[in-house]
Amino acid sequence: MEDDLMTIRQMCDAFDVTPRTLRFYEAKELIFPRRNGQKRLYDRRDRGRLKLILRGKRFGFALEEMRQLLNLYDRGDAQEEQLTRTYEAARERLAQMERQRDELNEAIEELREQLEQGAEMMTAFRRPAA
């Protein structure tokens, strides 16, 4: 048994992405599938990277950020500095997300207040039931 390779379609089904997406990530040098003739074949490593990429996206990382983080690991020497950098990138992102959440909460509160005032206006404008 080789390395348990998958075609592009199998990948799409497995990860719920389009072929375009996989080719795009490849063009952006985030994954490096091998070829059989001209067809792409994805191995376990490719799947691992893709999984990390998709997870990163959920966290709001841009693709370019993910590329850099992945490349840090890929030097074979996942030494302290690399790990530290990744860790710090993640902590920074976490802080960003928390700020974003706080702003969102403020906006929600503000809008909620507006709506309450609006509700009063509504009843004021409402004509007596027919």
Add this chain to the structure above:
Amino acid sequence: MEDDLMTIRQMCDAFDVTPRTLRFYEAKELIFPRRNGQKRLYDRRDRGRLKLILRGKRFGFALEEMRQLLNLYDRGDAQEEQLTRTYEAARERLAQMERQRDELNEAIEELREQLEQGAEMMTAFRRPAA
């Protein structure tokens, strides 16, 4: 006293936007300043609309959405239906924002967990103090 008009620069200073932004909003038919020769002059109504626009932006409304909402009011007949539509648009947006906040919170939690695991890895990799 007329209607207490302002130049584009005064508007920019007052609302902390660029001239480009005001001209852009005008091109998109969100505000309609009058002209003195070729210079724009903004009256109280323009300022009111701009204020609503910027508030809407904070709430995450797109400009096109704001245009539609503003136009509802502008028919002179701010009747029940118009108010209702605006009210519902706002409530919908509020729901969206809450969903967005919830997703963000999930992502934050997930990332936090990852980071805790990562912290363990870090200490494992750390070599004894020099």
Add this chain to the structure above:
DNA sequence: CGTCGAGCTTACGTTAACGTAAAGCACTCT
């Protein structure tokens, strides 16, 4: 008279992450 500053118009540039043709190869089935 020259030019300076403010404002104007027109119009292309930016950014991210793909979507969407268009056209061609490689196999397989019938």
Add this chain to the structure above:
DNA sequence: AGAGTGCTTTACGTTAACGTAAGCTCGACG
């Protein structure tokens, strides 16, 4: 042979909300 399927490459299109640059006008000021 023809048709169909799956994959490929190349390359332009999309979206929002402006940024930015070029070139013109107009009134004021020294």
